[in-house]
Amino acid sequence: MDPELKQKIQGMIDSERVVLFMKGNKMFPQCGFSARVVQILKETGTTFKDVNVLTDPTVREGIKQYSDWPTIPQLYVAGQFIGGCDIITDLFEKGELQTLLAS
Amino acid sequence: MLDPEDIKRRLLAAFPDAAITLSDLTGTSDHYEATIVSTAFAGHSLVAQHQMVYRALGNAMSGPIHALALKTRTPTKA
Numbered sequence: 001m002d003p004e005l006k007q008k009i010q011g012m013i014d015s016e017r018v019v020l021f022m023k024g025n026k027m028f029p030q031c032g033f034s035a036r037v038v039q040i041l042k043e044t045g046t047t048f049k050d051v052n053v054l055t056d057p058t059v060r061e062g063i064k065q066y067s068d069w070p071t072i073p074q075l076y077v078a079g080q081f082i083g084g085c086d087i088i089t090d091l092f093e094k095g096e097l098q099t100l101l102a103s
Numbered sequence: 104m105l106d107p108e109d110i111k112r113r114l115l116a117a118f119p120d121a122a123i124t125l126s127d128l129t130g131t132s133d134h135y136e137a138t139i140v141s142t143a144f145a146g147h148s149l150v151a152q153h154q155m156v157y158r159a160l161g162n163a164m165s166g167p168i169h170a171l172a173l174k175t176r177t178p179t180k181a
Contacts, residue, residue: 033170069150070157070164071171086173087149 005062012059013076018048018101021063022073026050033085034073040092041075046101077101104132105167110160117159118143128172136172145177 013019018041024030026038026048041048053060053072064070067081075082077100082088091097107125114123114137121141128134137156144152152175157164164171 033172068154081150083150083153087153090149090174 001062001065005058006066009059009062009066012051013079016047016049017078018046019051019076020048020073021051021053021059021076023052023054025052030054031072033071036085037073037075037088040088040097044092044098044101105163106132107135110135110137110163110168113160113163114139114156117155122178128170133168134170135168136174138174138176140176140178142177144175149175 012021020026020034020037020041022029022031022034022037024034029035029038038050051059051063053063060072063072063074067074069081069084071084073084073088075084075088082097082100083091088097091100107127111123111125114121118139118141120143121139123140124138126136128136139156143155147155153173156173156175160168160171
């Protein structure tokens with residue numbers, strides 16, 4: 001992976017505790033899966049930073065290389081990749097997401 | 104677009120013991136929902152389990168499939 005791009009993405013991931021790479025932004029999600037994760041995060045009352053991958057094609061592709069994960073949205077907590085929409089939904093329904101966010 | 108039989112074939116090649124349900128969410132062969140139950144997932148995190156599935160599908164995720172909603176599980180005892 002291009003070292004400059006990796007550094008740029010690393011910087012975004014480290015910039016806040018909870019970072020969501022998504023399509024659109026938290027006010028106006030542009031994909032159903034991204035919208036669902038935004039909704040879940042709002043329900044947990046968590047502050048999070050949104051990164052709209054639609055505005056930057058290099059970030060859109062770079063984040064997939066970085067996490068070895070082919071889809072958007074991608075949620076990072078304290079620098080760690082937690083998952084996409086399915087996993088976040090699963091963790092939320094089991095109560096594990098709330099625990100993770102609170103720890 | 105990718106044929107559902109093609110998807111199942113790739114999944115069964117990677118997870119020979121798997122019980123797979125696959126549904127086309129939009130009727131356009133590019134938005135799917137899959138449930139895969141296999142012993143291969145045992146001991147792996149959800150992220151790792153899904154990464155195993157993505158790897159099994161190979162190049163399908165970088166074009167032909169736009170969305171794949173995944174549920175991965177290990178078999179529960181009867």
